[in-house]
Amino acid sequence: MMATAPAVLRGSRLCQQNSSSRSWALLPSSPKLRPGGLVSYVSARMAVTMSLEPRSRCCWDEPVRIIVRGLCPEQPVTLRSSLRDENGALFRAHARYCADGGGELDLMRAPALGGSFTGLEPMGLFWALEPEKHLVRLVKRDVQTPFVVELEVLEGHEPEGGRVLGRVVHERDFLAPGVxxxxxxxxxxxxxxxxxxxxxxxxxxxxxxxxxxxxxxxxxxxxxxxxxxxxxxxxxxxxxxxxxxxxxxxxxxxxxxxxxxxxxxxxxxxxxxxxxxxxxxxxxxxxxxxxxxxxxxxxxxxxxxxxxxxxxxxxxxxxxxxxxxxxxxxxxxxxxxxxxxxxxxxxxxxxxxxxxxxxxxxxxxxxxxxxxxxxxxxxxxxxxxxxxxxxxxxxxxxxxxxxxxxxxxxxxxxxxxxxxxxxxxxxxxxxxxxxxxxxxxxxxxxxxxxxxxxxxxxxxxxxxxx
The missing domain is CATH 3.40.50.1820 (Alpha/Beta hydrolase fold, catalytic domain)
Known part of the structure; x- marks a missing residue:
């Protein structure tokens, strides 16, 4: 089966480290002099990517490693997952994170700070999926088709209000190759x-x-x-x-x-x-x-x-x-x-x-x-x-x-x-x-x-x- 290429949204992001001291950091950017000698930074376009390792398509019982790159150092973000079952019922989960000092977020190393789960839970965005409507159980009826999970990274710690920075569509199969x-x-x-x-x-x-x-x-x-x-x-x-x-x-x-x-x-x-x-x-x-x-x-x-x-x-x-x-x-x-x-x-x-x-x-x-x-x-x-x-x-x-x-x-x-x-x-x-x-x-x-x-x-x- 062919691996599904991640869909990437590109956007600009100005990362404020300390508003009281007027010290800003943006990667990459170019400093410009203002009158009076103050230094400011021009917002640049940054590519935020979500990747799944070892591959973007796998069987349901296989774990995947979710990594977000291109963020600002220690940037607060929310990761969100969603899935529709074969009857159209919607299941969703979300968790709040902060990127590391290099602007990377690796769910194998970064604990969730809140949301549908907390702590170090690399597969939490899957097992924490909850139905939008009560009393609905996630069951796979047709094993010949995968479940399609949409994963998104959003600005800030609001699961509904943040701007979408990146997105990937992940297919999880129930029939492995050759079965x-x-x-x-x-x-x-x-x-x-x-x-x-x-x-x-x-x-x-x-x-x-x-x-x-x-x-x-x-x-x-x-x-x-x-x-x-x-x-x-x-x-x-x-x-x-x-x-x-x-x-x-x-x-x-x-x-x-x-x-x-x-x-x-x-x-x-x-x-x-x-x-x-x-x-x-x-x-x-x-x-x-x-x-x-x-x-x-x-x-x-x-x-x-x-x-x-x-x-x-x-x-x-x-x-x-x-x-x-x-x-x-x-x-x-x-x-x-x-x-x-x-x-x-x-x-x-x-x-x-x-x-x-x-x-x-x-x-x-x-x-x-x-x-x-x-x-x-x-x-x-x-x-x-x-x-x-x-x-x-x-x-x-x-x-x-x-x-x-x-x-x-x-x-x-x-x-x-x-x-x-x-x-x-x-x-x-x-x-x-x-x-x-x-x-x-x-x-x-x-x-x-x-x-x-x-x-x-x-x-x-x-x-x-x-």
Whole structure:
């Protein structure tokens, strides 16, 4: 793909260092004598440029280094980012900075002084993007097109009032060069397979999202560039699949595992599973009942079957159930539903527990300690106790303080509030933005390491730099 050349605005700027002493500095400029011998400086035209390193177009999970050049020494400026999603919803962020003594601003070295975030946050203009309208979550639907982010540098510390000094348009892809996207309509399966560049075969992973339904491809497409064959699998609310999650049949997911293991580009004899929220407990059920699964990663998931009865052959696992009357409400009026779910350790609900001890491979639990959708830490503890009680290896559990429910790939803005697809109400998901953003970077690395170790068979894996 061709790199996008930055668009540069040129303008003049008179930099006043000390107004009381009438000492001015302007680079470049020419001194001129006034009557009385005073020296003044004539304003000159300066080229302010914004550059992105190592390149101006990259994948969404890749960091970039933002550098502004051509400013005056210690000049106060505001950097602003904006993005429109596929539905036209606007997301924006801004931060205030000061250039260094040489008139350069490098976000790898310069802390933000205020705005959407503070401190040294080189990727803050991406993870701090906030929707103009409430309850809108940034999600990529069509991975074949990039998100286009406009970055601007403005005079002064007013995000709306300063004059624009420079601008660059940045494209962030979801399909890396050479990654192949193959729609899958085999039998009942409704999915998309992403294959890395090269001949393969590649370690295979099935990727499941939660109760929003549909076919979510953006995590699978990004993961494929790291050497995995990833099947993004829909299981309801897509094409001819059921519109509602009234009941789930594990045979459908078994068909997906078989599809992967029979694919010539997938390295057997097993695959890995990656599931978020409701997709997480489905992955736990798959690992417990199905063959050919060597490793399972769940992100903020329950250890009991939830939302709908699970059928497999002549067996039925009831759903955990909930009491919506136990919800609380935040100061902003959003629902906190963490405590509405029944306790799977109580005798009345123990039949909904998933028998993890039947699984053949290891588990990784990604836990946000500020998750307000599930009591994810409690569920991971149940999983660990159950596995050890049956003589199994304890799971790997990674706790992320200040991190909410929706843990996405790096640099996605945290989704703290949105309309719950099942409840139809505005639900608070939690997460402190800065901590949540850092957790997403770390979790992304840990997921790759885990799968490379337990699916690909690599004992020592060097994570990609973020």
């Amino acid at each position: 192949r996207r193959e729609p899958v309509r085999a039998g009942r399966l409704r999915a998309t397979l992403f294959l890395p560049p090269g001949e393969g075969p590649f370690p295979g992973i099935l990727d499941l999202f939660g109760s929003s339904g549909g076919l979510c491809e953006y995590r699978a497409s990004l993961l494929a560039r790291h050497g995995f064959a990833v099947l993004a699998l829909a299981y309801f609310r897509f094409e001819d699949l059921p519109a509602y999650l009234n009941e789930v049949h594990l045979e459908y997911f078994e068909e997906a595992v078989d599809f992967m293991l029979q694919h010539p580009k997938v390295k057997g004899p097993s695959v890995g599973l990656l599931g978020f929220s409701k997709g997480g407990d489905l992955c736990l059920s798959m690992a417990s009942y199905l063959k050919g699964i060597s490793a399972t990663v769940v992100i903020n998931a329950c250890v009991a079957n939830t939302l709908a009865p699970l059928h497999y052959k002549d067996m039925i696992i009831p759903d955990l159930g909930n009491d919506l009357g136990k919800h609380t409400t935040t100061e902003s009026g959003f629902l906190n539903i963490m405590n509405i779910w029944n306790n799977p350790l109580e005798e009345s609900y123990r039949q909904s527990l998933i028998p993890l001890e039947k699984a053949q491979g290891p588990f990784l639990f990604i836990v946000g300690l500020d998750d307000h959708n599930w009591n994810s830490e409690f569920y991971a503890h149940i999983a660990s106790e159950r596995l050890q009680a049956h003589g199994k290896e304890r799971p790997q559990i990674i706790h992320f303080p200040g991190t909410g429910h929706c843990i996405d790939p790096p640099y996605f803005p945290p989704s703290r509030v949105s309309v719950h697809s099942v409840l139809g109400l505005a639900v608070f998901y939690g997460g402190e933005p800065k901590a949540h953003s850092r957790a997403q970077v770390d979790a992304w690395q840990q997921i790759q390491i885990f799968f490379h170790t337990h699916v690909n068979g690599k004992k020592s894996v060097k994570p990609s730099k973020m």
